[in-house]
Amino acid sequence: MSIQLILKQRAEFLAVLCGGSSAEPLDCVLDLLLAWEVLVWEDYLNIRVAEKPLCSNVRQLLDVVYDKGEDACSLFLAAINQILPEEQKAGLCFGKGCAVVGKIRPDTATLTLLADRPVLVTKLRDNIDGALNVLLTTGCFTIKDCDGVQLPVYTPSQQVRRLLDQVKFKGETAAKTLLQYLEQTEPTRPNPEDEESHLSADCLLYQKKLRSSVAAQSLFLSTYGGTGRFSLDDIYTDGLLEVMDGSGETTTLGLEDVVGPIGTLNEDADTILLSGEAGSGKSTLLQRLHLLWAREALLTNTFLLFPFSCRKLNAEHRELSLKGLLFLHCCWPDRSQDEVFQYILDHPHMVLFTFDGLDEFKQGFTDEERHCCPTKQVPIPVLLFNLLQGTLMKGVLKVVTSRPQAVGPSLKRYLRKEVHLKGFSPGGINCFVKKHHSDPAMARRVIESLQSNTVLLGLCHIPVFCWIVTKCHQELLGGQDGIPQTITDVYLLVLQHFFQRKSSQPQGVLGKAWLEEHLDTVLKLGQLALEGLEASCYVFSGYEMQRNGLTEQDVSMGFLIYCNDLSVTDCKHYEFLHITLQCFFAALYVVLNRNNNRSAISRLFQPQDRQLSGLSQRCLGHCIDPSVEEVKTHVAETPNLQITAQFVSGLFSQQHHNLLLDCCPTAVRERKFKQVVKSLSKGMQRHFKSIPRPVEGEKKSMHAMPSFVWLIKCIYEMQDNSIAQDAVTKLDVEHLKLTYCNIGPVECTALAYVLKYLRNPVGLQLDNNTIGDVGVEQLLPCLHICHSLYLRNNNISDEGIRKLLEKGMKCESFQKIALFNNKLTDACTQNFACLLKAKQNFLSLKLGNNNITCIGAEQLAEGLSYNQSLQYLGLWGNKIGDRGAEALATALKNNTSLIWLSLVDNGVGNAGTCALAKLVSQSKTLGELWLSKNCISRDGVECLIEALKINYSIKEVWLRRNNLSPEEEEELSKQESRLTF
Numbered sequence: 014m015s016i017q018l019i020l021k022q023r024a025e026f027l028a029v030l031c032g033g034s035s036a037e038p039l040d041c042v043l044d045l046l047l048a049w050e051v052l053v054w055e056d057y058l059n060i061r062v063a064e065k066p067l068c069s070n071v072r073q074l075l076d077v078v079y080d081k082g083e084d085a086c087s088l089f090l091a092a093i094n095q096i097l098p099e100e101q102k103a104g105l106c107f108g109k110g111c112a113v114v115g116k117i118r119p120d121t122a123t124l125t126l127l128a129d130r131p132v133l134v135t136k137l138r139d140n141i142d143g144a145l146n147v148l149l150t151t152g153c154f155t156i157k158d159c160d161g162v163q164l165p166v167y168t169p170s171q172q173v174r175r176l177l178d179q180v181k182f183k184g185e186t187a188a189k190t191l192l193q194y195l196e197q198t199e200p201t202r203p204n205p206e207d208e209e210s211h212l213s214a215d216c217l218l219y220q221k222k223l224r225s226s227v228a229a230q231s232l233f234l235s236t237y238g239g240t241g242r243f244s245l246d247d248i249y250t251d252g253l254l255e256v257m258d259g260s261g262e263t264t265t266l267g268l269e270d271v272v273g274p275i276g277t278l279n280e281d282a283d284t285i286l287l288s289g290e291a292g293s294g295k296s297t298l299l300q301r302l303h304l305l306w307a308r309e310a311l312l313t314n315t316f317l318l319f320p321f322s323c324r325k326l327n328a329e330h331r332e333l334s335l336k337g338l339l340f341l342h343c344c345w346p347d348r349s350q351d352e353v354f355q356y357i358l359d360h361p362h363m364v365l366f367t368f369d370g371l372d373e374f375k376q377g378f379t380d381e382e383r384h385c386c387p388t389k390q391v392p393i394p395v396l397l398f399n400l401l402q403g404t405l406m407k408g409v410l411k412v413v414t415s416r417p418q419a420v421g422p423s424l425k426r427y428l429r430k431e432v433h434l435k436g437f438s439p440g441g442i443n444c445f446v447k448k449h450h451s452d453p454a455m456a457r458r459v460i461e462s463l464q465s466n467t468v469l470l471g472l473c474h475i476p477v478f479c480w481i482v483t484k485c486h487q488e489l490l491g492g493q494d495g496i497p498q499t500i501t502d503v504y505l506l507v508l509q510h511f512f513q514r515k516s517s518q519p520q521g522v523l524g525k526a527w528l529e530e531h532l533d534t535v536l537k538l539g540q541l542a543l544e545g546l547e548a549s550c551y552v553f554s555g556y557e558m559q560r561n562g563l564t565e566q567d568v569s570m571g572f573l574i575y576c577n578d579l580s581v582t583d584c585k586h587y588e589f590l591h592i593t594l595q596c597f598f599a600a601l602y603v604v605l606n607r608n609n610n611r612s613a614i615s616r617l618f619q620p621q622d623r624q625l626s627g628l629s630q631r632c633l634g635h636c637i638d639p640s641v642e643e644v645k646t647h648v649a650e651t652p653n654l655q656i657t658a659q660f661v662s663g664l665f666s667q668q669h670h671n672l673l674l675d676c677c678p679t680a681v682r683e684r685k686f687k688q689v690v691k692s693l694s695k696g697m698q699r700h701f702k703s704i705p706r707p708v709e710g711e712k713k714s715m716h717a718m719p720s721f722v723w724l725i726k727c728i729y730e731m732q733d734n735s736i737a738q739d740a741v742t743k744l745d746v747e748h749l750k751l752t753y754c755n756i757g758p759v760e761c762t763a764l765a766y767v768l769k770y771l772r773n774p775v776g777l778q779l780d781n782n783t784i785g786d787v788g789v790e791q792l793l794p795c796l797h798i799c800h801s802l803y804l805r806n807n808n809i810s811d812e813g814i815r816k817l818l819e820k821g822m823k824c825e826s827f828q829k830i831a832l833f834n835n836k837l838t839d840a841c842t843q844n845f846a847c848l849l850k851a852k853q854n855f856l857s858l859k860l861g862n863n864n865i866t867c868i869g870a871e872q873l874a875e876g877l878s879y880n881q882s883l884q885y886l887g888l889w890g891n892k893i894g895d896r897g898a899e900a901l902a903t904a905l906k907n908n909t910s911l912i913w914l915s916l917v918d919n920g921v922g923n924a925g926t927c928a929l930a931k932l933v934s935q936s937k938t939l940g941e942l943w944l945s946k947n948c949i950s951r952d953g954v955e956c957l958i959e960a961l962k963i964n965y966s967i968k969e970v971w972l973r974r975n976n977l978s979p980e981e982e983e984e985l986s987k988q989e990s991r992l993t994f
């Protein structure tokens with residue numbers, strides 16, 4: 014009997030299970046007994062008590078098994094027999110043996126883990142990091158749980174058991190997650206049909222390693238480095254992503270579409286550009302992609318993803334081969350490097366490279382030097398540019414992020430598509446604030462305060478400002494110095510916030526002269542920042558910090574963060590919390606240093622003429638790749654210098670006069686101020702001079718060049734009405750075109766601030782930007798100088814229109830509006846009706862491609878029946894149907910002004926057409942009627958033909974793509990030549 018055998022051999026079993034004082038034999042037996050269901054979980058917990066000596070654990074086991082009876086004892090003997098090496102079995106008797114009955118597969122993940130425990134202990138030993146990573150990233154484990162598992166006192170097997178115990182403790186979700194992970198890490202079964210069958214175990218191992226390294230790098234948001242950590246999962250908020258097709262139509266994208274086919278312009282190119290302004294969230298979006306790939310939640314067809322940072326590539330001065338680049342900068346295969354690399358070369362379509370911050374790369378893109386050998390060592394720029402062109406590793410998709418200004422025509426030729434990141438939507442801002450403040454009451458307060466300050470709300474559309482505003486909400490929203498208006502105001506508050514945080518004094522008592530008190534730190538950081546910007550250097554070594562006199566205490570203020578993944582060198586490196594903060598410090602240095610040298614300001618305000626300064630060459634010489642020094646036309650850092658110039662302008666605003674008063678001698682400051690004003694004025698004049706003479710018969714119009722908006726923003730930062738007025742007094746145009754200029758709410762605030770001083774009304778064309786409702790509200794101060802406002806494709810909804818029309822009604826000059834492709838519904842047509850009733854000089858209303866139905870059309874009709882000025886009415890691509898067309902036709906019965914009416918693609922049938930025919934028969938002004946893409950058939954057209962017999966004003970009626978056969982079209986057009994099919 015097994016029971017007897019155990020009793021008799023108790024001492025021997027004690028000896029073998031405690032011998033060598035290793036717990037491994039006991040643990041192995043326990044694994045088996047749990048799997049065979051001899052022991053339940055409570056037994057296990059009672060037996061394996063860590064605080065008790067090993068022998069008492071073994072005794073407890075023997076007692077429990079004895080108590081469970083004969084079957085349990087025979088399985089115990091079988092377990093001992095299985096785990097002991099042959100030499101230790103000598104002299105022991107295991108009885109007849111007992112077949113372990115194959116159990117039905119357990120139906121829960123937790124039980125599966127128990128049933129498979131003995132195998133899992135072996136299998137997971139080499140994968141603990143990966144498993145923990147998955148459990149951590151999915152939120153099943155905390156960092157504390159991971160630390161508990163990985164205590165150095167445990168052997169790998171013990172660590173696995175701790176992990177399994179903890180998973181059991183956490184419950185079914187954790188168990189499922191672990192099982193899924195194990196399934197994925199299972200080597201693929203060979204399948205000759207399948208390409209993946211060629212994957213060797215080593216490639217899979219490398220994938221696993223890369224995934225866990227990428228996951229580890231992307232788990233936290235780096236800007237929060239010095240100031241509290243946020244996991245990306247907790248804070249990530251979707252931004253607005255758009256792509257434009259060849260015909261200029263934009264489509265909104267989801268994160269998963271960035272790498273997908275939507276918006277592809279050049280099938281033969283492999284590089285996808287993700288462009289967006291400073292702080293719009295490009296790096297964060299890329300980080301999200303990386304994390305989701307690492308978790309296999311996105312990009313599931315991508316076998317290997319290699320993430321690169323151009324900032325870090327700047328610091329790589331060695332010549333490298335492609336292999337070196339991949340393995341050194343991302344992660345190194347533990348085994349079979351050549352095989353893994355060959356796999357990458359052979360399967361380019363299963364690989365993805367990402368390059369963050371191309372605008373930060375020191376050398377501007379060029380396709381002059383061709384290189385296609387993956388093993389030859391070349392300088393990093395050659396490697397990078399050839400990858401982007403596809404000369405090297407053709408077929409590998411590359412996602413590159415950059416500020417838009419830094420992408421020149423030479424790179425554009427190699428782009429597969431360009432995705433635009435436009436920052437947060439209004440809903441995104443609310444979502445971000447709620448994620449940032451775990452206290453809902455606080456989140457509500459911040460949101461309410463933002464709603465009541467639209468300038469600040471406008472700023473929050475750019476994620477980096479949203480982060481700052483949310484972070485410094487106390488200073489920003491409860492500030493005694495007035496509500497911040499400019500980005501300089503906001504960054505000064507950030508500065509104050511950081512100094513306050515480190516101040517030994519209680520909250521709120523940072524004296525009036527706080528800047529002067531910290532001037533030393535500010536100037537040192539400022540000098541480092543400026544020299545860095547001028548040399549495209551965003552990462553600083555300890556040596557550079559020392560040379561600038563920066564102490565530990567300066568660093569501890571939190572503006573600089575430790576940049577811990579600079580894998581190419583061993584020594585410590587730092588970077589500014591965000592590049593815009595580096596720009597701000599650079600601006601502080603330009604304004605506050607006592608040096609009277611005029612060149613810094615002129616370099617900032619004429620960045621296109623800029624060359625590397627003597628100063629930056631001397632101080633940051635090692636940051637500058639010698640081969641780059643030659644490059645005179647390097648424009649990559651222009652955007653940062655422009656941001657710096659904006660801050661410089663803002664620091665000279667009257668608002669901050671007292672703060673800066675004692676920080677720099679008055680005479681020096683005055684001189685710099687005058688230089689800035691002069692530079693801005695000169696910049697504007699240069700623009701005006703570039704306006705071409707109007708062609709005869711055409712309006713005098715100016716198409717703004719990119720730096721026009723920047724100059725306007727600088728003027729806005731200065732908050733000086735007379736400077737704004739001076740800037741545009743000489744601007745004499747009838748039409749100002751600012752299409753595709755990345756204009757969001759922030760730019761609208763600045764534009765309105767300056768343009769309101771124009772002497773004569775203009776047509777302001779702002780199509781294809783990201784103005785939104787908040788931007789519309791920001792434009793109101795300049796509405797009185799707009800005779801026409803073009804806002805096509807700008808994400809505007811009814812609420813924005815309500816505010817716009819409320820003001821527009823009172824503006825005498827305001828006569829035309831174009832709102833094609835926005836988000837308008839029937840909720841705003843009442844407002845248009847009021848406008849039409851009130852303004853008897855209004856000329857043109859274009860509302861195409863919105864969501865207006867018959868109800869909206871009826872409301873518009875009501876307004877139209879009182880109007881005798883409107884000449885153009887466009888409703889292309891709405892849904893007004895027969896009912897809407899009938900209402901409009903009736904309302905226009907006595908109209909004497911309308912010359913153009915478009916109801917294309919509106920679901921209009923014969924009933925609506927016959928109503929319109931009545932209008933045609935009566936109208937003496939209507940010249941064009943557009944009815945293409947509706948559901949009009951012969952009866953409707955015949956009504957029109959009858960009406961046209963007595964109409965002499967109409968020149969064309971467009972009827973393409975209606976319900977007519979080609980024969981009918983031919984016959985009907987013979988009857989009336991003004992019909993176009």
Ligand SMILES: Nc1ncnc2c1ncn2[C@@H]1O[C@H](COP(=O)(O)OP(=O)(O)OP(=O)(O)O)[C@@H](O)[C@H]1O
Nearest residue numbers: 236248249250291292293294295296297476477480
């Ligand atoms: N989608 C997002 N969700 C939450 N926070 C975000 C998001 N995007 C950006 N942020 C916040 O804004 C900061 C700046 O964003 P990020 O560095 O990604 O911008 P960027 O476009 O790469 O800027 P730059 O061009 O200046 O390098 C982030 O550190 C983060 O705090």
